[in-house]
Amino acid sequence: MLSGDLMPSAAAKTPASPAPAKRGLLELRCVSKVFRNSPTAAIQCIDLCCQPGEFVVVVGPSGCGKSTLLNIAAGLIAADNGGAWIDGRKIELPGPDRAMVFQEHGLFPWLTAEENIEFGLKMKGMPRAERADRVQRALRMVHLPDAGRKLVHELSGGMRQRVAIARALVMDPDVLLMDEPFSSLDAQTRTLLHEQLQEIWLANSKTVLFVTHSVGEAVRLADRVVIMHANPGRIRREVPVKIPHPRDFDSPDISEVVGVIRTEIEDEVNRIHAETAEQVSHA
Numbered sequence: 273m274l275s276g277d278l279m280p281s282a283a284a285k286t287p288a289s290p291a292p293a294k295r296g297l298l299e300l301r302c303v304s305k306v307f308r309n310s311p312t313a314a315i316q317c318i319d320l321c322c323q324p325g326e327f328v329v330v331v332g333p334s335g336c337g338k339s340t341l342l343n344i345a346a347g348l349i350a351a352d353n354g355g356a357w358i359d360g361r362k363i364e365l366p367g368p369d370r371a372m373v374f375q376e377h378g379l380f381p382w383l384t385a386e387e388n389i390e391f392g393l394k395m396k397g398m399p400r401a402e403r404a405d406r407v408q409r410a411l412r413m414v415h416l417p418d419a420g421r422k423l424v425h426e427l428s429g430g431m432r433q434r435v436a437i438a439r440a441l442v443m444d445p446d447v448l449l450m451d452e453p454f455s456s457l458d459a460q461t462r463t464l465l466h467e468q469l470q471e472i473w474l475a476n477s478k479t480v481l482f483v484t485h486s487v488g489e490a491v492r493l494a495d496r497v498v499i500m501h502a503n504p505g506r507i508r509r510e511v512p513v514k515i516p517h518p519r520d521f522d523s524p525d526i527s528e529v530v531g532v533i534r535t536e537i538e539d540e541v542n543r544i545h546a547e548t549a550e551q552v553s554h555a
């Protein structure tokens with residue numbers, strides 16, 4: 273029989289449980305897509321990894337493949353080569369681990385704000401009381417606690433986008449995919465929504481992959497800005513934004529990073545123009 277000293281204690285038998293892995297690791301590995309009837313790849317062998325809780329913003333000239341990249345991460349279109357993974361699971365279709373917010377809010381106009389937000393939860397079969405609670409929390413998160421009963425046409429553009437964000441957040445996804453969600457809004461509303469999105473992201477620690485053509489918007493929000501190369505769409509450069517959150521949007525640190533990225537994009541636009549001019553002269 274083992275003596276007391278040799279008997280392993282209960283504490284020694286139970287190894288210290290490791291901290292639960294954070295969810296929301298999004299990996300794109302050598303993702304390519306060529307659309308039919310197109311001479312060049314929309315995107316070509318893009319490698320991009322977003323860490324759990326990281327805010328990554330993709331910028332680049334129109335047509336460089338930003339939306340294609342996001343749609344592949346969403347599972348809305350299939351890559352021709354390579355693929356996308358979320359927490360090690362291959363992305364084949366849209367799923368509850370990801371939610372997308374588009375430039376156009378895509379709300380159902382015949383439903384109220386809260387019915388729109390509730391829609392996905394209802395589809396999931398969540399009981400009414402829990403749904404109501406989650407919808408109210410989501411409305412508070414986007415600073416619209418009193419707008420739940422309003423129909424879509426009774427909301428301003430900024431309010432509609434906030435409802436669209438609440439609709440995405442209410443599903444509690446691990447990754448938020450946002451395709452130019454604020455592009456159709458005026459500058460003042462955009463600034464308000466940058467502040468609110470920053471606050472929501474800090475409170476929820478979701479992984480965010482955000483697409484925009486606005487460099488100012490990118491630097492305000494991002495941990496890392498990915499600058500695209502066009503024709504074919506590739507990553508041209510990545511710029512980390514090492515400014516602590518929450519950020520003062522008027523800080524000179526922000527202007528400095530904006531300057532670096534603008535110069536890089538101008539170089540890319542000049543490269544595209546030179547390439548186009550050369551093609552025309554050889555035609």
Ligand SMILES: Nc1ncnc2c1ncn2[C@@H]1O[C@H](COP(=O)(O)OP(=O)(O)O)[C@@H](O)[C@H]1O
Nearest residue numbers: 307308310314333334335336337338339340341
């Ligand atoms: N469904 C599609 N069919 C054919 N071509 C497409 C389709 N979607 C995008 N493209 C083309 O792929 C390229 C990248 O488009 P997109 O990803 O929308 O760029 P961005 O979002 O950066 O403006 C463009 O040349 C565009 O015309």
Ligand SMILES: [Mg+2]
Nearest residue numbers: 338339340451
């Ligand atoms: Mg686009």
